[in-house]
Amino acid sequence: MIKTIRSKSEQKRQKVLEAAIELFVVQGFHNASMDQIALRAGVSKQTVYSHFSSKQELFKNAIQTRRSDYELSDASRLDDSAPPRESLLIMAQALLGLLLSDDGIRANRVCCAEAESHPEVAEVFFKEGPEHITNLLTHYLQRQVDSGRLSIANPRHGAIQFLYMVKGEAQMRALLNQKPWDSSEVSAYLNSCVEMFLKAYGVVAETC
Amino acid sequence: MIKTIRSKSEQKRQKVLEAAIELFVVQGFHNASMDQIALRAGVSKQTVYSHFSSKQELFKNAIQTRRSDYELSDASRLDDSAPPRESLLIMAQALLGLLLSDDGIRANRVCCAEAESHPEVAEVFFKEGPEHITNLLTHYLQRQVDSGRLSIANPRHGAIQFLYMVKGEAQMRALLNQKPWDSSEVSAYLNSCVEMFLKAYGVVAETC
């Protein structure tokens, strides 16, 4: 009995969170109103306030709930046994796909825009997003160095170089709403990044 | 006589623009109010509206007026005669300094945040900012290729790789209000970028 009541309330809380996520991510913090959120969630505004004490609190919870969406769907994409050329290209493509999705771009925008007024939100985004990916790639590169396939003095620097090179202009264009590259240009650029990375960090036997 | 009147009006217009720039850049579009802008400009709100028909119009004019601030102060930093190692490092340091300044970060945030509602603003930012720098570096790299100092199949790709590698994590941290690297780490990372770039694109005689 009590359980049913709690679960019904919990359902509404979830509805509110979902509505808040969509509206905050699409419209930003200031443009999304509590009225809209309540309307979309199918509850009254007071119900929203009974679950979240303020708009700030709701924003924090909503964005942080999204954290799992930032992760690459399959961490095992960085296959240790495949040639680095292959593993790196596959992860670059997956990463770019994630970053250029509508939700990815909008989440990035809103987290940057609110970084000063909501530092906790920006921190979660940074740690679960860029920093997490950097760690994955750093460890992968370290293993490749250990097994003699790559030669990198500072694998963390190498990982950062590769990741931001890959994001590069494509993400900047998307963030600024500019005409995107066509897919053939993206593909050529990504290949060029992998080749360049291996030329610099590959062991001689493999690259020359 | 008429000239005096016009110039006085023009002065106020300038005051309004300056106030708008500061407030929009620091607080974003929605948080900066027309009251604040009028107050800071030392004019009445109606005077603001007599010069700019709406808040949107004022925003557009204000941000676009800032365009000159995005440029590197001295385009000749890319010295053709110096060794690429040196020219590239100097430009990387200058670029990062510009991008990590408070105003640089805030302008970036607000232009991304408003990219959908104010596409003209985002376009100006993109063309005068990232695209302009990319062009400068592309032409520099092309000249170095022509003179046989570098070997790059696609200089534009090379320029993009270098620039976004350099911006990398430092800018992301700043945008998301995270703890910045200390200057020794920045310095080490930039050196690592230049070395890596030359390892991949330098002519053999210079790098091996």
Next chain:
DNA sequence: GTCTATATACAGATAGAC
């Protein structure tokens, strides 16, 4: 052209019935 004062709208947040 510039000011003071105001119209109008809508935001976040709350009160009180059920």
Next chain:
DNA sequence: GTCTATCTGTATATAGAC
């Protein structure tokens, strides 16, 4: 807990005196 109805502040934008 949930709803309808409302309070209160503040935003953009305008009207009218000088």
